[in-house]
Amino acid sequence: MAANGTSTSETTEPVSELNQANGETTSGATMNVDLAVRDRYSAAAQEAEAALCCPVDYDPEYLKIIPEEIIERDYGCGDPSRWVNEGETVLDLGSGGGKICYIAAQIVKDSGRVIGVDCNDTMLELARRHQSAIGETLGYDVVDFRKGRIQDLQLxxxxxxxxxxxxxxxxxxxxxxxxxxxxxxxxxxPLVESDSIDVVVSNCVLNLVREEDRRQLFSELFRVLKRGGRAVISDIVSDETIPDSLRNDPNLWSGCISGAFREDLFLDAFTDAGFYGVEIVARQSEPWAIIDGYEFRSLTVQAFKGKEGPCMDHKQAVIYKGPWKSVTDDDGHKLVRGQRMAVCKKTFDLYSKAPYADQIIPIEPNEAVSPEKAQPFNCHGVPIRSPKETKSGLPVLNMLPSDSSCGSDGCC
Incomplete structure (x- = not known):
């Protein structure tokens, strides 16, 4: 990354030469990811390392109360705190020196709560050292730093x-x-209780976890969220599959490069864990780094928990507004623009909230169906719901516009 923190960082030297210049050697298949990450971030907690930073525009108002040594030793690639709301319980995975936690504390205010989880003692000491002073400045202390591994939030x-x-x-x-x-x-x-968190955030940390632990990582992320909760994760992703020659390099892995998820597979990891409404909310246009032609950039993804449960028919429908002729969601529901598509109550409720609400028009039946009378609904195919079905029970009569329908400026 250039000194001004805005331009692309291009590495043109062979990787082996790059490692020698940094005093590192590759270790092949025997690389110890946890050790490489621990040692590098312990050192980076004591002395700032610019190579670990990615340019991020934080709200300067939130930085005023945060000590300079925390800001200098923040190694993020995005700002997931932008998607945090007042009063929420927030969990920051890989909280490091505590920067995102202290930003989130100002957003959630005294009605919220912020939990930071990290396993690096040096980083935790840095974060905890300023907790009392920051709490006094704010007039409340809602931050709690806990020692744990983000892929095992129970221990x-x-x-x-x-x-x-x-x-x-x-x-x-x-x-x-x-x-x-x-x-x-x-x-x-348990370090973090199940179904206890409104929003999980993380800033450039998931890529540091060993590949064999990543399924458990996303499972734990899902477990701790409340139904209706969400994850907002900023991380480094690659545009292509990274070869073993780069993945087995401890310097590149601990530098948030060779452990990067491939961009499309990062999104798939959320859906595989059971999340819905997965969307990219921020993406760095120019790559942060280029190595051997492989591009690495920051991506922020938002995903929701809460589509579990049976599909029951309450005679509801949704109209997809467009602009596409049709769309298909993660569960295979195909919505045709302008058509009243039949959906189960679970899907209807999901579509009525973020991130779908702006794209659909919900249609409730004239006569509500009680849970006792609702029948199982086959979500495969998503048939068109006849208007006669949703307006069933209304009196059959002719109704024409009256004079009162016209205003002072004429008829509508």
């Missing part, structure tokens, strides 16, 4: 460390007891 690592101080592992039997205690902690004292 509280602070509590686990307390256990290890008095129960060191010196044998297989000790190791088995440790495993049992971890399971006990997950069940009785």
């Amino acid at each position: 509280n690592l602070d509590r686990l460390e307390e256990y290890l101080k008095t129960n060191p592992v010196d044998s297989v039997d000790d190791w088995q007891k440790l495993q049992e205690y971890q399971d006990h902690l997950r069940k009785t004292e």
Whole structure:
């Protein structure tokens, strides 16, 4: 990235030469991702590293109360806090020095709550060091920093460390007891409760997680959200599949490059985990970095939780406004522009809220169908709902416009 933080960063040297220049060597298939990330971010928490930054325009009003050392050691690629609302409970995955948490605290105000999760002790110390002073400035303290791995939001690592101080592992039997205690902690004292969060945010962290842990990562993200909650994730993505020659490089991985999701697969990861309404809300036009012709840029994705449950027919319909002739959602519902499409109550309720509400016209039946009388609905195909069905029960009569329909300026 150029010194002004706005232009494309192009790496033209071979990767091996790049690593030698940085004092790094590739480790091939034996690369320890967790170790590479931990060491680099521990160092970056003590001394700012410009190579980890991506240009982001934060609202300067929110930065006024945040200490300079936190701002200098923030290594994000987007601003997911823009999609946070007052009064919400926010979870920041990979909260680092706490910048996004302290921005979110100002947005949610004293009626909300902000939880930051990170496993790096140096970063957590930086974030916690200023918590009291920032709370005094705001007049309230709604931030809570917790030690944990973002792919395992059930295990509280602070509590686990307390256990290890008095129960060191010196044998297989000790190791088995440790495993049992971890399971006990997950069940009785989860780091983050299920169905407890309004919005999960993350800023350039998911790409640092090992590929074998990513399915669990998205599953945990989904678990902690309330029904109707959402995830807003900013991360680095690639335009093509990254070859092993780059993926096995610890310097590039810890630098938020070689662990990047491919852009389309990043979106698929949300739908595979059960999210709906997945959409790109921000995308960097020019790449942040180019290595061997592969482009890397910032992407912010918003996705919602809440489409679980049976499909029941309440005689409801939706009209897709356009501009496309037809659209098909993630579940195969095809909506034809201008047609009254029959949908189940679950789908009707989802379409009546963000991110769909602006695109459809909801049509309720004249006579509401009670849950007891609703019949199972086959969502495959989405038939056209006859107007006669939705207006059933209305009296059959002729009605013509009266003189009162005309205003002072003439008839409508």
